[in-house]
Amino acid sequence: MNGHAAKEGNGRGRGRRPADEVRADVLRTAGDLLLTEGIADLTFERVAKASGVSKTTLYKWWPSKGALALDGYFHAVRETLDFPDTGDVRADLLTQLRAFAHVMIHTPGGRVLAELIGESQTDQDLATAYRKLYSSHRRRLAAERLHRAQELGQIRTDIDVQVLVDQLWGAVYHRLLIPDEPVTDAFIVALVNNLLDGVRPK
Amino acid sequence: MNGHAAKEGNGRGRGRRPADEVRADVLRTAGDLLLTEGIADLTFERVAKASGVSKTTLYKWWPSKGALALDGYFHAVRETLDFPDTGDVRADLLTQLRAFAHVMIHTPGGRVLAELIGESQTDQDLATAYRKLYSSHRRRLAAERLHRAQELGQIRTDIDVQVLVDQLWGAVYHRLLIPDEPVTDAFIVALVNNLLDGVRPK
Amino acid sequence: MNGHAAKEGNGRGRGRRPADEVRADVLRTAGDLLLTEGIADLTFERVAKASGVSKTTLYKWWPSKGALALDGYFHAVRETLDFPDTGDVRADLLTQLRAFAHVMIHTPGGRVLAELIGESQTDQDLATAYRKLYSSHRRRLAAERLHRAQELGQIRTDIDVQVLVDQLWGAVYHRLLIPDEPVTDAFIVALVNNLLDGVRPK
Amino acid sequence: MNGHAAKEGNGRGRGRRPADEVRADVLRTAGDLLLTEGIADLTFERVAKASGVSKTTLYKWWPSKGALALDGYFHAVRETLDFPDTGDVRADLLTQLRAFAHVMIHTPGGRVLAELIGESQTDQDLATAYRKLYSSHRRRLAAERLHRAQELGQIRTDIDVQVLVDQLWGAVYHRLLIPDEPVTDAFIVALVNNLLDGVRPK
DNA sequence: TATTAACCGAGACGGTACGTCGCGTCTTGTC
DNA sequence: GACAAGACGCGACGTACCGTCTCGGTTAATA
Numbered sequence: 001m002n003g004h005a006a007k008e009g010n011g012r013g014r015g016r017r018p019a020d021e022v023r024a025d026v027l028r029t030a031g032d033l034l035l036t037e038g039i040a041d042l043t044f045e046r047v048a049k050a051s052g053v054s055k056t057t058l059y060k061w062w063p064s065k066g067a068l069a070l071d072g073y074f075h076a077v078r079e080t081l082d083f084p085d086t087g088d089v090r091a092d093l094l095t096q097l098r099a100f101a102h103v104m105i106h107t108p109g110g111r112v113l114a115e116l117i118g119e120s121q122t123d124q125d126l127a128t129a130y131r132k133l134y135s136s137h138r139r140r141l142a143a144e145r146l147h148r149a150q151e152l153g154q155i156r157t158d159i160d161v162q163v164l165v166d167q168l169w170g171a172v173y174h175r176l177l178i179p180d181e182p183v184t185d186a187f188i189v190a191l192v193n194n195l196l197d198g199v200r201p202k
Numbered sequence: 203m204n205g206h207a208a209k210e211g212n213g214r215g216r217g218r219r220p221a222d223e224v225r226a227d228v229l230r231t232a233g234d235l236l237l238t239e240g241i242a243d244l245t246f247e248r249v250a251k252a253s254g255v256s257k258t259t260l261y262k263w264w265p266s267k268g269a270l271a272l273d274g275y276f277h278a279v280r281e282t283l284d285f286p287d288t289g290d291v292r293a294d295l296l297t298q299l300r301a302f303a304h305v306m307i308h309t310p311g312g313r314v315l316a317e318l319i320g321e322s323q324t325d326q327d328l329a330t331a332y333r334k335l336y337s338s339h340r341r342r343l344a345a346e347r348l349h350r351a352q353e354l355g356q357i358r359t360d361i362d363v364q365v366l367v368d369q370l371w372g373a374v375y376h377r378l379l380i381p382d383e384p385v386t387d388a389f390i391v392a393l394v395n396n397l398l399d400g401v402r403p404k
Numbered sequence: 405m406n407g408h409a410a411k412e413g414n415g416r417g418r419g420r421r422p423a424d425e426v427r428a429d430v431l432r433t434a435g436d437l438l439l440t441e442g443i444a445d446l447t448f449e450r451v452a453k454a455s456g457v458s459k460t461t462l463y464k465w466w467p468s469k470g471a472l473a474l475d476g477y478f479h480a481v482r483e484t485l486d487f488p489d490t491g492d493v494r495a496d497l498l499t500q501l502r503a504f505a506h507v508m509i510h511t512p513g514g515r516v517l518a519e520l521i522g523e524s525q526t527d528q529d530l531a532t533a534y535r536k537l538y539s540s541h542r543r544r545l546a547a548e549r550l551h552r553a554q555e556l557g558q559i560r561t562d563i564d565v566q567v568l569v570d571q572l573w574g575a576v577y578h579r580l581l582i583p584d585e586p587v588t589d590a591f592i593v594a595l596v597n598n599l600l601d602g603v604r605p606k
Numbered sequence: 607m608n609g610h611a612a613k614e615g616n617g618r619g620r621g622r623r624p625a626d627e628v629r630a631d632v633l634r635t636a637g638d639l640l641l642t643e644g645i646a647d648l649t650f651e652r653v654a655k656a657s658g659v660s661k662t663t664l665y666k667w668w669p670s671k672g673a674l675a676l677d678g679y680f681h682a683v684r685e686t687l688d689f690p691d692t693g694d695v696r697a698d699l700l701t702q703l704r705a706f707a708h709v710m711i712h713t714p715g716g717r718v719l720a721e722l723i724g725e726s727q728t729d730q731d732l733a734t735a736y737r738k739l740y741s742s743h744r745r746r747l748a749a750e751r752l753h754r755a756q757e758l759g760q761i762r763t764d765i766d767v768q769v770l771v772d773q774l775w776g777a778v779y780h781r782l783l784i785p786d787e788p789v790t791d792a793f794i795v796a797l798v799n800n801l802l803d804g805v806r807p808k
Numbered sequence: 809t810a811t812t813a814a815c816c817g818a819g820a821c822g823g824t825a826c827g828t829c830g831c832g833t834c835t836t837g838t839c
Numbered sequence: 840g841a842c843a844a845g846a847c848g849c850g851a852c853g854t855a856c857c858g859t860c861t862c863g864g865t866t867a868a869t870a
Binding site: 463 | 856858860
Binding site: 224254 | 820821822823
């Protein structure tokens with residue numbers, strides 16, 4: 001009626017494996033799961049089963065589901081949008097924002113990024129890691145490009161460029177996270193023009 | 203923090219109770235849990251236990267945890283920030299954004315709202331309900347105020363005011379959801395000035 | 405998000421119906437369920453839904469699931485094995501036991517009867533009803549036939565015929581309820597011979 | 607009747623415990639519940655709560671409530687009635703049947719055994735396990751004793767002793783499971799005499 | 809014939825138990 | 840010693856039925 005558990009070995013055995021090999025297996029699995037099923041179905045349990053790595057090992061290296069998700073995301077998504085500098089700030093902002101919007105809307109990575117931000121609202125570890133590994137870096141790159149525009153006299157020097165980051169990329173995030181309105185090309189263009197030209201009558 | 207608001211010993215038996223009475227018990231409990239413990243600790247199980255309403259009933263009326271959370275939130279939070287109209291659009295925007303930022307930062311309701319947006323990234327029911335019950339309404343109110351500014355010649359009529367909503371309130375949400383930078387009064391002021399005046403040198 | 409229940413009328417309306425009509429609907433449904441799915445799937449809930457009779461009404465007339473099952477069983481199964489009397493007790497017992505075994509093994513009613521006996525081990529209401537409505541009656545009929553055999557000098561008068569009931573039909577029930585051994589015709593024959601002739605060498 | 611034999615405050619944490627320790631806790635609890643409250647109140651939920659073993663673990667080792675009940679029963683009830691052999695088959699049968707009847711009527715184990723047989727009518731797993739672990743073994747022991755009687759010429763060799771098992775112990779089970787008539791000592795005596803001597807006039 | 813009260817259907821309600829999933833902790837055995 | 844395998848206690852999930860109850864509508868018995 002009972003009989004305890006049977007011991008059936010699988011192919012690999014259970015001994016120690018090289019850390020890099022283990023880590024790579026995990027991140028590949030986590031990345032796949034994220035892109036195909038979303039963050040809600042990314043669980044330690046499933047990653048362990050699918051990657052052939054034990055839960056013990058997972059918990060050793062990734063303290064929370066968010067940490068694992070973030071790591072898996074960056075492993076799966078290599079694309080790093082850079083900030084072009086042709087000297088024309090208006091054109092460069094349009095280029096970057098268009099590329100950013102494209103990635104967010106037309107690739108599975110965009111969906112995942114939104115879910116990571118969502119998850120980070122209730123996972124402090126993830127929130128911290130996300131800022132440290134991603135958003136603060138992106139913000140700095142944007143600010144640097146805008147600073148160069150200030151040096152060239154294209155943006156007033158009394159302007160806090162960090163605020164512009166929120167009014168450009170932050171506005172896009174707003175439409176992504178709360179999709180009352182779509183992210184169109186006209187929207188992108190308007191974002192830039194509104195700030196550079198102001199919205200009051202001349 | 204009150205703990206057990208259960209109905210034990212009310213001598214009522216187990217039969218049917220008036221739907222409104224049940225609904226009120228649930229929303230009160232859900233609202234309390236949300237404001238005191240956050241959305242992560244809002245479970246059907248706990249709401250059922252604390253409200254004295256059975257899980258069956260909860261699932262009947264609220265199809266997902268997000269739906270319950272949203273209903274509980276609006277039941278608990280009555281404050282409806284309105285959009286002032288003194289004729290001076292710059293002053294009115296400052297007033298509204300300051301009030302909005304205050305609520306989001308200094309009241310538990312702000313934290314909950316961020317968590318709801320986060321949860322809605324993986325809960326389509328909640329996302330839809332959130333837009334229908336809250337965000338699209340707020341967006342409309344903001345747009346109406348901006349339209350009046352257009353009629354008074356304070357904002358150019360070729361401007362899409364919906365974009366301004368993302369560049370003002372959306373920018374604040376950005377700092378709330380991804381807190382690399384704090385929401386300060388200087389930030390609020392800059393948001394409005396950047397858009398009204400433009401950021402290029404005169 | 406909530407919306408309460410919609411009111412959609414079905415064909416019949418909800419007013420009072422003649423008691424006999426209601427009762428017939430219930431018993432037909434209960435009998436069907438018993439014969440097709442067994443007693444485990446006979447629930448008040450399912451009978452109510454399938455018969456179009458409200459749970460209120462079911463509980464009014466049948467205090468327990470066992471009571472309903474028993475009633476449904478007798479409504480579905482009309483076959484009443486009688487006890488033949490040709491004057492030859494050995495032949496008559498064989499005839500009756502064979503017929504009894506046939507019904508128990510080759511008709512769904514046999515399965516249901518076993519399940520009713522099983523259920524009655526933990527349902528006192530059912531146990532009482534079963535004895536009152538069925539088994540004590542069957543036992544009496546058997547005893548009467550055996551008494552006539554005593555009067556004819558075919559069975560000694562110092563024999564308690566009630567014990568014979570247990571050693572004939574009871575033995576069959578034993579093999580039905582705990583099926584270590586099958587109920588064969590040889591078994592039936594042996595039952596009768598063993599008792600009439602004794603098992604000791606002559 | 608002791609109620610909570612839980613493991614709270616044992617300072618053990620939540621990790622894995624030795625399987626035997628877990629198993630012992632479960633069987634003790636299940637046995638207690640069976641003997642004090644009967645099979646109807648033996649639920650996975652209660653066993654889990656009272657034993658401090660999680661439901662997950664229970665479902666892993668015992669696929670159905672019946673399986674758990676049977677295991678718990680044999681863990682609680684050690685008494686194994688043996689079949690005496692003094693050479694006098696009539697006396698030995700009386701002795702064994704009396705002891706059997708005593709246990710069935712005057713100990714809680716008897717009630718439980720009847721309930722297990724009842725439950726097995728709708729639980730195929732339990733039915734199989736019951737036969738494998740208990741009834742077929744008991745039947746074999748009885749048959750062996752009767753075979754020896756045949757070898758000694760006390761029972762005719764053309765008699766199928768398996769049928770006698772049904773007409774002796776099976777008859778007792780009949781009165782236990784369908785208690786129209788009581789199990790008295792006179793009944794036990796008559797069972798044996800009827801078969802050994804036959805019921806026809808000499 | 810018109811009222812009305814008994815009765816019924818529908819199904820919501822507070823519960824208990826179900827069987828499953830994932831969490832984070834722990835033990836065991838293997839390499 | 841690091842690892843896989845996975846058992847373990849726990850808590851939540853979403854569902855099924857239980858037996859009790861409210862509600863509204865119909866019909867059969869009354870006025």
